[in-house]
């Protein structure tokens with residue numbers, strides 16, 4: 001098969017907002033306890049934060065981490081998570097049917113974000129709580145001092161405000177599984193009033209309203225429209241969440257999910273723009289794809305968890321090679337909408353549907369770690385409008401191109417980086433990729449990194465952590481401005497020119 005990329009440095013989609021490489025830590029399973037925080041671990045620093053995990057997080061170059069949920073936030077009492085640890089109550093978490101010890105809370109997370117060289121994207125509880133609690137945690141977090149909650153923070157040992165800039169107004173409030181689930185109108189009203197009060201208190205913050213929990217929600221579309229009609233003036237972003245699985249073991253269909261994701265993004269953009277028009281609005285509502293990943297491997301196992309334990313092994317998907325290919329494709333899809341998708345969070349970061357896993361004896365990288373690391377580090381700059389000429393295959397999502405690809409130009413470093421996923425699964429078929437890059441005069445191929453494996457189901461484990469790893473052994477060439485590369489079946493590529 002042949003694939004031709006058409007790019008022109010003057011035809012640009014937009015600048016990448018680096019927050020598109022965000023992630024997510026929820027009080028769920030072993031994400032916090034035994035993930036980022038484990039005081040009795042040999043890897044812990046003086047605050048109990050795992051240094052091995054911090055190292056791996058840093059390599060991912062994650063600019064923002066959403067916290068503390070997720071479903072967890074809809075029952076969250078932030079006050080229980082601050083102050084002297086011995087006085088913090090153990091509480092019931094209805095979302096995940098566990099007990100939360102509150103030994104790691106808001107202030108500890110803020111300290112962790114500094115160590116991880118990232119920023120917090122904080123969610124407020126609009127499930128069981130409302131405007132008052134949202135306003136109070138913002139006061140505790142962002143006001144310097146002189147008021148009850150800001151002074152309480154200082155009394156707790158954090159003299160300086162945390163200055164959290166990005167706030168999610170609840171989580172998945174369209175979902176009947178959510179504590180305090182609401183109709184779109186009820187949610188829109190509450191988000192509007194909570195957002196208004198929060199922005200009165202700190203006008204420098206940005207807010208994210210809940211969109212649909214997935215494209216398949218029966219309320220998708222009307223939810224976005226109704227909720228946004230209520231809260232348009234008070235919000236800056238609308239969220240999208242989507243997880244995919246390969247339950248039918250049909251890998252061609254599974255990899256075709258990028259088509260569905262692309263549709264989802266386009267449809268949400270249309271609704272945001274329709275609301276803007278109806279409101280005679282001046283601002284665009286941007287998109288925050290603040291939960292995305294593969295999630296299905298652990299579903300069956302999780303049914304067996306006894307309720308009311310503490311940080312059990314929960315949502316511990318072991319990712320395989322085809323998951324890594326889809327993750328790469330999903331990131332390419334996000335980048336192709338860089339003009340509207342400004343924030344995205346890989347859900348999640350450690351132990352829970354995560355690129356990083358830990359045990360008492362170490363931490364290792366799952367297969368999905370690699371596409372995230374490569375794209376996050378190299379996919380910064382200006383996204384070019386990348387037209388792809390390639391054959392299609394028929395999947396459950398209709399016509400599906402055999403190649404997902406995008407090109408990013410970085411003027412500061414004078415690089416052009418192409419990300420590409422060859423979704424053709426026929427082992428004997430190589431794809432011949434070409435592009436006319438004569439505009440990028442004097443550039444050479446700096447590297448061509450390939451993630452490929454014969455076995456779509458290959459995994460990385462603690463015992464065998466390097467089974468699926470990328471190699472800089474691609475064969476891309478650039479001669480007289482013409483790029484050429486042979487892409488083996490089922491493979492992910494990063495081609496950097498400079």
Ligand code: AHR
Nearest residue numbers: 026070071072171172347
């Ligand atoms: O990330 C796991 C869960 O998925 C989150 O808690 C929830 O928001 C979503 O349904």
